[in-house]
Amino acid sequence: xxxxxxxxxxxxxxxxxxxxxxxxxxxxxxxxxxxxxxxxxxxxxxxxxxxxxxxxxxxxxxxxxxxxxxxxxxxxxxxxxxxxxxxxxxxxxxxxxxxxxxxxxxxxxxxxxxxxxxxxxxxxxxxxxxxxxxxxxxxxxxxxxxxxxxxxxxxxxxxxxxxxxxxxxxxxxxxxxxxxxxxxxxxxxxxxxxxxxxxxxxxxxxxxxxxxxxxxxxxxxxxxxxxxxxxxxxxxxxxxxxxxxxxxxxxxxxxxxxxxxxxxxxxxxxxxxxxxxxxxxxxxxxxxxxxxxxxxxxxxxxxxxxxxxxxxxxxxxxxxxxxxxxxxxxxxxxxxxxxxxxxxxxxxxxxxxxxxxxxxxxxx
Amino acid sequence: xxxxxxxxxxxxxxxxxxxxxxxxxxxxxxxxxxxxxxxxxxxxxxxxxxxxxxxxxxxxxxxxxxxxxxxxxxxxxxxxxxxxxxxxxxxxxxxxxxxxxxxxxxxxxxxxxxxxxxxxxxxxxxxxxxxxxxxxxxxxxxxxxxxxxxxxxxxxxxxxxxxxxxxxxxxxxxxxxxxxxxxxxxxxxxxxxxxxxxxxxxxxxxxxxxxxxxxxxxxxxxxxxxxxxxxxxxxxxxxxxxxxxxxxxxxxxxxxxxxxxxxxxxxxxxxxxxxxxxxxxxxxxxxxxxxxxxxxxxxxxxxxxxxxxx
Ligand SMILES: Nc1ncnc2c1ncn2[C@@H]1O[C@H](COP(=O)(O)OP(=O)(O)OP(=O)(O)O)[C@@H](O)[C@H]1O
Ligand SMILES: [Mg+2]
Numbered sequence: 002x003x004x005x006x007x008x009x010x011x012x013x014x015x016x017x018x019x020x021x022x023x024x025x026x027x028x029x030x031x032x033x034x035x036x037x038x039x040x041x042x043x044x045x046x047x048x049x050x051x052x053x054x055x056x057x058x059x060x061x062x063x064x065x066x067x068x069x070x071x072x073x074x075x076x077x078x079x080x081x082x083x084x085x086x087x088x089x090x091x092x093x094x095x096x097x098x099x100x101x102x103x104x105x106x107x108x109x110x111x112x113x114x115x116x117x118x119x120x121x122x123x124x125x126x127x128x129x130x131x132x133x134x135x136x137x138x139x140x141x142x143x144x145x146x147x148x149x150x151x152x153x154x155x156x157x158x159x160x161x162x163x164x165x166x167x168x169x170x171x172x173x174x175x176x177x178x179x180x181x182x183x184x185x186x187x188x189x190x191x192x193x194x195x196x197x198x199x200x201x202x203x204x205x206x207x208x209x210x211x212x213x214x215x216x217x218x219x220x221x222x223x224x225x226x227x228x229x230x231x232x233x234x235x236x237x238x239x240x241x242x243x244x245x246x247x248x249x250x251x252x253x254x255x256x257x258x259x260x261x262x263x264x265x266x267x268x269x270x271x272x273x274x275x276x277x278x279x280x281x282x283x284x285x286x287x288x289x290x291x292x293x294x295x296x297x298x299x300x301x302x303x304x305x306x307x308x309x310x311x312x313x314x315x316x317x318x319x320x321x322x323x324x325x326x327x328x329x330x331x332x333x334x335x336x337x338x339x340x341x342x343x344x345x346x347x348x349x350x351x352x353x354x355x356x357x358x359x360x361x362x363x364x365x
Numbered sequence: 366x367x368x369x370x371x372x373x374x375x376x377x378x379x380x381x382x383x384x385x386x387x388x389x390x391x392x393x394x395x396x397x398x399x400x401x402x403x404x405x406x407x408x409x410x411x412x413x414x415x416x417x418x419x420x421x422x423x424x425x426x427x428x429x430x431x432x433x434x435x436x437x438x439x440x441x442x443x444x445x446x447x448x449x450x451x452x453x454x455x456x457x458x459x460x461x462x463x464x465x466x467x468x469x470x471x472x473x474x475x476x477x478x479x480x481x482x483x484x485x486x487x488x489x490x491x492x493x494x495x496x497x498x499x500x501x502x503x504x505x506x507x508x509x510x511x512x513x514x515x516x517x518x519x520x521x522x523x524x525x526x527x528x529x530x531x532x533x534x535x536x537x538x539x540x541x542x543x544x545x546x547x548x549x550x551x552x553x554x555x556x557x558x559x560x561x562x563x564x565x566x567x568x569x570x571x572x573x574x575x576x577x578x579x580x581x582x583x584x585x586x587x588x589x590x591x592x593x594x595x596x597x598x599x600x601x602x603x604x605x606x607x608x609x610x611x612x613x614x615x616x617x618x619x620x621x622x623x624x625x626x627x628x629x630x631x632x633x634x635x636x637x638x639x640x641x642x643x644x645x646x647x648x649x650x651x652x653x654x655x656x657x658x659x660x661x662x663x664x665x666x667x668x669x670x671x672x673x674x675x
Contacts, residue, residue, distance in 0.1 A: 054573055075579045087570035091592050100588070101578035152579065
């Protein structure tokens with residue numbers, strides 16, 4: 002019943018501009034799959050290829066094994082939730098939800114019944130006769146979801162549906178979306194530029210940059226084992242330390258990143274890439290992977306605190322060692338070491354550093 | 366009235382008193398001197414007897430319903446009873462105006478939709494220009510051009526016969542084809558622009574959302590675009606209807622020998638008939654009937670008068 006979606010080397014060009022560059026991946030039926038990337042990286046364009054509003058310039062889109070070329074958006078088993086929701090302002094909430102049924106010629110009573118069921122599902126029972134304009138942002142959101150679910154599509158496509166909501170509501174809707182997805186068991190293809198959203202909700206994430214899919218993996222892998230320097234710098238916070246490989250061999254590499262001594266990092270084994278001696282690279286170290294005044298011997302160096310940012314449950318320290326600046330995050334008050342100008346000993350484990358070849362970084 | 370007062374004081378604060386006074390004087394001159402006063406005079410005229418100039422203002426110059434009675438009942442010469450002749454002409458004029466309005470709507474809706482929703486930037490400006498420029502040609506010239514176009518030896522008959530579609534010239538003038546074409550063309554812009562304005566502000570995503578949910582193009586238009594464009598449709602249709610019903614030059618020039626437009630009767634009373642009170646009464650009747658008709662239709666389609674102003 003559930004249908005896989007395959008993007009087979011899909012590219013989309015607008016004139017000289019390539020909005021989607023050779024996307025090649027398969028989304029399993031029933032999966033919650035997210036496309037994550039900065040604004041303008043081609044997410045919406047890719048989604049429009051799946052929903053049928055955009056024909057790929059090259060490659061093909063297959064749904065359940067069937068090539069979708071020439072199949073109009075009204076003939077595909079997909080339902081799209083637009084970035085701005087696109088509810089019909091002149092219709093009541095129930096008429097909005099029942100619209101897909103109406104255009105299929107289902108009679109008024111059956112439509113009303115289904116609309117009431119769906120209102121139940123989205124926790125808005127009895128609100129069918131309201132005008133769309135009378136709903137709050139979060140309620141509109143849920144109505145848009147109900148409308149998309151009305152004809153039981155196989156695949157729900159969501160284009161940054163939460164971006165207009167405030168933080169609290171967004172977090173609430175994340176949980177709710179995930180719950181609805183598990184309840185109805187559909188494939189969700191979710192677009193967002195918010196990594197928190199992608200990581201918390203998805204089974205798998207595709208990270209995109211400049212039209213290219215840089216990595217497809219589950220959220221943990223994307224976070225812990227980024228495949229490219231863009232992914233490493235875009236997903237979560239990361240220290241990107243430019244360096245040069247000094248030694249490379251049996252599972253270890255020694256890299257000069259401008260600290261007093263070169264650092265040792267694990268090579269291969271999923272984390273980062275094995276690099277050649279002399280190659281320029283970036284070493285990525287997460288702010289939470291750096292220990293302050295810890296007892297590690299390897300990769301230990303002294304640094305001076307130059308700034309402190311307090312954020313409630315966590316504290317960020319910006320430290321400097323030689324010419325290298327690092328961002329370090331501590332939960333609570335960590336190991337003392339505080340106050341601008343304080344001198345601290347830092348260390349990080351070789352397995353927690355990710356060496357990757359030089360590539361473009363996410364702009365802050 | 367309060368709203369207008371508030372608007373005026375706000376306007377005065379923003380633009381200074383002299384500008385505000387100019388606006389007030391200009392607008393009230395326009396409305397009172399150029400719109401209300403002449404209409405009131407005509408209205409008053411329509412309730413008087415047709416008297417020779419010396420008697421005007423004399424004892425016989427009193428108000429009367431005679432002119433309206435004539436429209437309904439006729440007189441001895443027309444055979445007494447009901448004045449079927451003039452009433453029939455009025456009715457025919459209204460039907461024809463409705464017909465022209467529908468033709469214009471049918472032609473303009475797709476054009477306005479395509480213009481508003483699909484074409485872009487410079488191409489759009491060029492298209493709009495191509496629509497406007499032909500209207501620099503004056504009405505009389507355009508009407509005669511249509512007469513030549515549709516005449517027995519005109520381009521259309523010529524081409525049709527050359528291609529062997531028909532072998533004797535078709536009487537487009539007598540059949541009023543030329544008249545309807547001329548009228549429909551004359552007011553086409555008044556239909557296109559309100560429609561265009563209404564449709565242009567419709568969010569493209571709504572159309573795509575409807576498509577995505579399985580709606581055919583017909584359903585998209587019926588359920589999404591047309592309800593949204595309803596105020597534009599209403600204001601365009603009202604203008605075309607009113608102006609068509611009140612047109613004079615086109616029926617004069619393009620009408621067939623047997624067709625008479627109600628405005629032509631009015632014109633005759635003013636002109637050759639020399640009966641201004643009766644002409645005024647007929648003009649008032651035309652206006653009143655048209656307004657009532659429009660209000661009725663708006664009620665049927667559930668459009669409020671306020672929406673037309675948008
Ligand atoms: N119809 C089009 N014609 C020309 N260029 C287009 C068209 N649609 C999109 N683009 C370009 O393609 C690029 C990707 O657009 P897209 O809408 O897919 O980005 P996005 O990742 O969804 O961004 P956002 O997060 O801001 O919504 C943009 O640079 C955009 O200008
Ligand atoms: Mg987008």
